Amino acid sequence: xxxxxxxxxxxxxxxxxxxxxxxxxxxxxxxxxxxxxxxxxxxxxxxxxxxxxxxxxxxxxxxxxxxxxxxxxxxxxxxxxxxxxxxxxxxxxxxxxxxxxxxxxxxxxxxxxxxxxxxxxxxxxxxxxxxx
Amino acid sequence: xxxxxxxxxxxxxxxxxxxxxxxxxxxxxxxxxxxxxxxxxxxxxxxxxxxxxxxxxxxxxxxxxxxxxxxxxxxxxxxxxxxxxxxxxxxxxxxxxxxxxxxxxxxxxxxxxxxxxxxxxxxxxxxxxxxxxxxxxxxxxxxxxxxxxxxxxxxxxxxxxxxxxxxxxxxxxxxxxxxxxxxxx
Numbered sequence: 001x002x003x004x005x006x007x008x009x010x011x012x013x014x015x016x017x018x019x020x021x022x023x024x025x026x027x028x029x030x031x032x033x034x035x036x037x038x039x040x041x042x043x044x045x046x047x048x049x050x051x052x053x054x055x056x057x058x059x060x061x062x063x064x065x066x067x068x069x070x071x072x073x074x075x076x077x078x079x080x081x082x083x084x085x086x087x088x089x090x091x092x093x094x095x096x097x098x099x100x101x102x103x104x105x106x107x108x109x110x111x112x113x114x115x116x117x118x119x120x121x122x123x124x125x126x127x128x129x130x131x132x
Numbered sequence: 133x134x135x136x137x138x139x140x141x142x143x144x145x146x147x148x149x150x151x152x153x154x155x156x157x158x159x160x161x162x163x164x165x166x167x168x169x170x171x172x173x174x175x176x177x178x179x180x181x182x183x184x185x186x187x188x189x190x191x192x193x194x195x196x197x198x199x200x201x202x203x204x205x206x207x208x209x210x211x212x213x214x215x216x217x218x219x220x221x222x223x224x225x226x227x228x229x230x231x232x233x234x235x236x237x238x239x240x241x242x243x244x245x246x247x248x249x250x251x252x253x254x255x256x257x258x259x260x261x262x263x264x265x266x267x268x269x270x271x272x273x274x275x276x277x278x279x280x281x282x283x284x285x286x287x288x289x290x291x292x293x294x295x296x297x298x299x300x301x302x303x304x305x306x307x308x309x310x311x312x313x314x315x316x317x
Contacts, residue, residue, distance in 0.1 A: 010163055010167070011159075011163060031166075031191055032159075033159045033162065033195060033198060033199070065184070065187065065188065065191070067191055067192060067195060068192060068282035068283045068285075068286045069195065069283075071269055071282055072269065072282070075269060075270075098180070100180045100181055101180070101181065101184060102181065103181070103184065103185065103188075103289075103290065106262070110262070110265065110266050110269065111269075113266060114266065114269065114270045
């Protein structure tokens with residue numbers, strides 16, 4: 001299967017899902033009016049990936065902002081990965097947050113409390129998605 | 133008319149308005165308004181967390197305005213259907229923080245549900261509000277715009293205060309909804 005690459009925009013994140021390395025990235029801002037349209041291809045991709053995943057999958061989430069319309073879609077991405085983990089593969093979510101952004105850290109903790117995947121909280125200086 | 137321009141300017145100045153808009157909303161316009169808010173906040177607010185909270189609240193309020201709208205506007209005192217969602221937004225910088233005011237026509241049939249939701253949110257202390265957010269996020273149901281009822285909870289969490297709201301019944305099908313969110317610093 002091929003990689004999924006989407007350039008970031010003022011309202012949608014940069015996406016880079018690489019099936020060869022198992023390295024998945026979601027970076028920038030996720031604030032579209034209709035998140036379901038944006039996330040459908042990502043969910044579909046993960047659905048396919050889940051049929052023959054790498055033994056190790058890492059999803060890097062580095063969001064500066066996300067709206068509540070994106071929240072449930074992001075949860076759905078995690079649920080797909082939960083399925084990948086349930087079949088005996090190693091899956092990690094690396095949740096990046098800016099040093100002064102306690103709200104983003106809390107948002108990561110909220111997901112970690114719902115989803116059965118190990119989360120690593122990673123403090124960073126500044127989200128580079130802003131400059132994209 | 134010319135005096136009214138001065139009065140308007142004076143009023144906006146006295147209320148310390150950073151941005152005000154009334155009219156038709158499109159996704160592009162929402163993006164543009166958010167861009168203005170972001171740039172202005174960078175100039176006046178030194179605290180990054182507050183800047184982000186205000187941006188978040190404005191974003192959710194504008195998206196609520198965009199989605200939960202009965203596409204009406206007032207013309208010569210009468211309601212008229214529009215193709216785009218219509219509303220009003222005003223953001224002011226106060227001594228104790230920022231004030232985000234929004235208003236729009238909505239379906240009268242949804243007033244009771246929204247009122248119940250807002251009252252429930254206002255009755256919860258911060259830790260229980262977070263719990264309510266988690267439960268709503270985890271319950272797996274979507275509303276038609278994907279938010280699943282998280283918008284107002286998120287606005288309340290980011291504001292750190294109570295949501296002030298009001299409904300003005302307009303006609304048998306519609307009401308005007310007003311929301312005042314204060315983000316304290």
